[in-house]
Amino acid sequence: MSLESSESSKDQPLKPQLENFSYDDAIxxxxxxxxxxxxxxxLLVGVVIAVQLADWRFNxxxxxxxxxxxRPLHTNAAIFAFAGNAIFAGIYYSTQRLLKTRMASDLLSQxxxxxxxxxxxxxxxxxxxGYTVGKEYAELELPIKLAITVVWVVFAVNYxxxxxxxxxxxxxxxxxxxxxxxxxxxxxxxxNSINLPVxxxxxxxxxxxxxxxxxxWWYGHNAxxxxxxxxxxxxxxxxxxxxxxxxxxxxxxxxxxxxxLVFIYIWAGPHHLLYSTLPEWAQTLGMIFSVMLWxxxxxxMVNGLLTLRGAWHRVRTEPILKFFVAxxxxxxxxxxEGPLLSVKSVSAIAHYTDWIIAHVHxxxxxxxxxxIFAMIYWLVPKLWKTELYSVKLAHVHFWTAxxxxxxxxxxxxxxxxxxxxxxxxVDPSGHLVYPDFIETVIKIIPLYFLRAIGGFLYLGxxxxxxxxxxxxxxxxxxxxxxxxxxxxxxxxxxxxxxxxLGDRPHRxxxxxxxxxxxxxxxxxxxxxxIELIPVFLGNQHVAASSSLKPYTGLELHGRDIYVRExxxxxxxxxxxxxxxxxxxxxxxxxxxxxxxxxxxxWGSKRIGPDLARLxxxxxxxWHYRHMLDPREVTPGxxxxxYPWLYRDKTDFRAIPKKLxxxxxxxxPYTEMDLAQAxxxxxxxxxxxxxxxxxxxxxxxxxxxxxxxLIAYLQRLGEDFKKGLIQ
Amino acid sequence: xxQRAMIQKVLLYYELPxxxxxxxxxxxxxxIATLIWVFRKGSTNFYQGLEQLPLQDLNxxxxxxx
Numbered sequence: 001m002s003l004e005s006s007e008s009s010k011d012q013p014l015k016p017q018l019e020n021f022s023y024d025d026a027i028x029x030x031x032x033x034x035x036x037x038x039x040x041x042x043l044l045v046g047v048v049i050a051v052q053l054a055d056w057r058f059n060x061x062x063x064x065x066x067x068x069x070x071r072p073l074h075t076n077a078a079i080f081a082f083a084g085n086a087i088f089a090g091i092y093y094s095t096q097r098l099l100k101t102r103m104a105s106d107l108l109s110q111x112x113x114x115x116x117x118x119x120x121x122x123x124x125x126x127x128x129x130g131y132t133v134g135k136e137y138a139e140l141e142l143p144i145k146l147a148i149t150v151v152w153v154v155f156a157v158n159y160x161x162x163x164x165x166x167x168x169x170x171x172x173x174x175x176x177x178x179x180x181x182x183x184x185x186x187x188x189x190x191x192n193s194i195n196l197p198v199x200x201x202x203x204x205x206x207x208x209x210x211x212x213x214x215x216x217w218w219y220g221h222n223a224x225x226x227x228x229x230x231x232x233x234x235x236x237x238x239x240x241x242x243x244x245x246x247x248x249x250x251x252x253x254x255x256x257x258x259x260x261l262v263f264i265y266i267w268a269g270p271h272h273l274l275y276s277t278l279p280e281w282a283q284t285l286g287m288i289f290s291v292m293l294w295x296x297x298x299x300x301m302v303n304g305l306l307t308l309r310g311a312w313h314r315v316r317t318e319p320i321l322k323f324f325v326a327x328x329x330x331x332x333x334x335x336x337e338g339p340l341l342s343v344k345s346v347s348a349i350a351h352y353t354d355w356i357i358a359h360v361h362x363x364x365x366x367x368x369x370x371x372i373f374a375m376i377y378w379l380v381p382k383l384w385k386t387e388l389y390s391v392k393l394a395h396v397h398f399w400t401a402x403x404x405x406x407x408x409x410x411x412x413x414x415x416x417x418x419x420x421x422x423x424x425x426v427d428p429s430g431h432l433v434y435p436d437f438i439e440t441v442i443k444i445i446p447l448y449f450l451r452a453i454g455g456f457l458y459l460g461x462x463x464x465x466x467x468x469x470x471x472x473x474x475x476x477x478x479x480x481x482x483x484x485x486x487x488x489x490x491x492x493x494x495x496x497x498x499x500x501l502g503d504r505p506h507r508x509x510x511x512x513x514x515x516x517x518x519x520x521x522x523x524x525x526x527x528x529x530i531e532l533i534p535v536f537l538g539n540q541h542v543a544a545s546s547s548l549k550p551y552t553g554l555e556l557h558g559r560d561i562y563v564r565e566x567x568x569x570x571x572x573x574x575x576x577x578x579x580x581x582x583x584x585x586x587x588x589x590x591x592x593x594x595x596x597x598x599x600x601x602w603g604s605k606r607i608g609p610d611l612a613r614l615x616x617x618x619x620x621x622w623h624y625r626h627m628l629d630p631r632e633v634t635p636g637x638x639x640x641x642y643p644w645l646y647r648d649k650t651d652f653r654a655i656p657k658k659l660x661x662x663x664x665x666x667x668p669y670t671e672m673d674l675a676q677a678x679x680x681x682x683x684x685x686x687x688x689x690x691x692x693x694x695x696x697x698x699x700x701x702x703x704x705x706x707x708x709l710i711a712y713l714q715r716l717g718e719d720f721k722k723g724l725i726q
Numbered sequence: 727x728x729q730r731a732m733i734q735k736v737l738l739y740y741e742l743p744x745x746x747x748x749x750x751x752x753x754x755x756x757x758i759a760t761l762i763w764v765f766r767k768g769s770t771n772f773y774q775g776l777e778q779l780p781l782q783d784l785n786x787x788x789x790x791x792x
Contacts, residue, residue, distance in 0.1 A: 172780065173776075
């Protein structure tokens with residue numbers, strides 16, 4: 001970093017100093033290149049899992065690439081690797097230019113970059129190995145979570161230091177969105193990551209049951225809000241005017257929609273838990289604020305689209321503007337659909353179905369993906385000081401990706417509505433029209449093939465872009481020295497003399513990032529406190545019957561296998577108080593049933609049936625055969641086989657430590673339970689094994705992992721059956 | 727025991743409209759305050775200046791265009 005004053009004098013009064021410096025574009029290039037790399041990985045894994053749902057044989061009988069283990073890899077890669085690197089590339093580029101300063105510390109920038117890539121690699125290795133907490137978009141185990149915290153703090157420190165040394169007093173609205181992202185993501189991550197370790201790669205959340213569900217979806221929805229929306233809106237507010245050569249349509253609108261968005265979004269989490277055992281008032285709050293969220297979201301969309309007023313004719317010829325317009329339109333669609341899905345009566349049909357998948361991918365492929373592509377096509381020629389290799393190829397990319405996104409979303413809308421209606425279909429005699437869940441699965445498999453085709457098109461178009469970008473960079477001139485620019489250093493203003501900043505109070509707010517950051521933090525904390533605290537307080541009054549026993553050691557170990565294999569990705573454990581649902585699965589779920597569940601496993605998707613009342617429904621031998629070859633007991637099933645459960649042994653010595661950690665989390669194990677944990681688990685396993693062996697199963701089954709999993713599955717819903725739940 | 731059961735029922739099953747009203751009131755306060763803020767007298771020119779910030783690239787000293 002070079003910083004030279006062109007004039008200075010100790011005896012003269014302070015006057016603006018013109019300083020020469022250069023932007024750190026090397027870090028932008030690094031993040032941009034990794035965006036392309038991880039984008040390819042994320043999309044490729046997405047296509048693989050789409051194909052696995054269309055044809056189960058693509059699980060190949062291998063533990064590391066089953067759908068249950070790859071789906072979290074796909075979501076983490078798409079959100080944190082692909083979108084994450086893109087966000088950082090855009091933030092580093094735009095922030096330096098909007099603040100007219102280089103990043104405060106090149107070293108911190110490098111630590112941020114390399115730290116983030118190391119985290120991604122760690123995720124890519126650990127998730128297929130089954131090291132997972134079992135909570136969506138927060139699967140990564142404790143050591144990686146700690147690394148994320150460190151790297152995020154590094155990023156935040158570098159960012160706020162850059163703000164302090166800026167040469168532009170006014171903070172453009174894009175920076176507001178970045179600050180909101182940095183502050184809120186930190187809050188979300190820390191609160192949802194409070195886990196106690198059992199071993200280096202295994203931990204349990206401190207929350208359980210309904211509390212865990214609320215914290216998880218407070219986090220989960222706001223990961224969408226403050227990782228996939230606010231930074232992208234910030235990027236839009238910078239890169240769209242740059243690409244169009246026009247200022248944003250209404251700066252006033254950007255301020256109003258910013259504060260509305262930041263305040264409202266944090267309340268929306270409970271819309272993932274409608275008809276669950278979450279308290280009714282919390283569901284209502286989530287629903288109301290989710291519907292309200294429509295307005296500020298469309299404020300952003302309208303502001304972006306109307307920025308192109310007078311330049312619409314250019315959308316026809318410029319692929320960058322095409323991507324921006326389509327991206328903003330998909331944003332508008334997703335943010336209309338989201339509030340709609342948050343209404344309880346719509347959620348009653350849509351929840352657990354592929355409609356939600358359509359909604360997510362309309363947003364991620366359409367809004368996030370297209371905005372990233374627009375940014376890349378604009379940034380690469382600028383950074384490498386050349387022209388784009390082929391504008392025509394960029395047009396082909398656009399139309400192919402657009403077609404792929406349409407095929408994806410339309411097929412999933414169709415699948416979702418089909419599922420939802422089939423699940424709730426009741427004939428005039430009061431019976432389920434489709435009593436076998438598998439009927440509803442087989443019906444939509446053609447749509448799974450169509451979805452995979454949509455994914456292929458999107459992936460293929462991504463490789464077109466990759467080729468275009470590689471060729472662009474290859475023909476770029478080999479420049480050595482970075483560009484040098486000059487700007488005046490800001491003159492310091494005492495806090496007592498803020499009127500120097502201007503004769504209007506709003507210049508004070510927009511000139512003081514600390515004040516702004518605190519107000520943003522307050523805005524997100526308000527919703528957090530009002531929603532979370534009463535639920536946590538209410539949990540103290542949930543009467544757990546003294547007869548209600550926690551999981552046995554073997555059942556707990558089986559539960560950990562369930563989490564490891566990602567069973568929650570396809571199966572829910574939350575029966576809603578909806579007639580057709582209780583007809584299919586049994587009594588609706590009660591809060592006490594998951595009171596000891598660290599983590600909760602309510603699930604958010606039913607590719608397979610709900611399992612909340614599975615216990616005792618089938619004999620042990622059925623489960624033994626089902627996990628070995630699902631199609632033997634359920635013809636037409638999409639479920640992968642799990643042959644390694646019949647090969648790998650349960651580590652009984654690890655069970656006492658698990659119970660000990662659970663006890664410290666408040667699960668009422670006694671000292672005797674802990675002392676006899678290993679022996680009890682062995683005895684429990686022997687009972688199940690003896691039953692199976694008497695029915696012809698090989699005697700080697702005794703200590704196999706399948707026994708532990710059977711123990712857990714047979715426990716589901718049993719407490720309710722025995723009358724231990726009020 | 728009865729008191730505990732009553733508290734449980736309230737916190738689990740009732741709508742608690744006071745919390746919904748509180749949330750709406752807080753939001754409307756923020757929203758109206760923001761509207762007043764952005765439409766204060768004399769803010770038009772200021773915001774017109776801010777709109778131009780992304781379009782104001784610094785001049786390069788080494789002669790190449792940004």
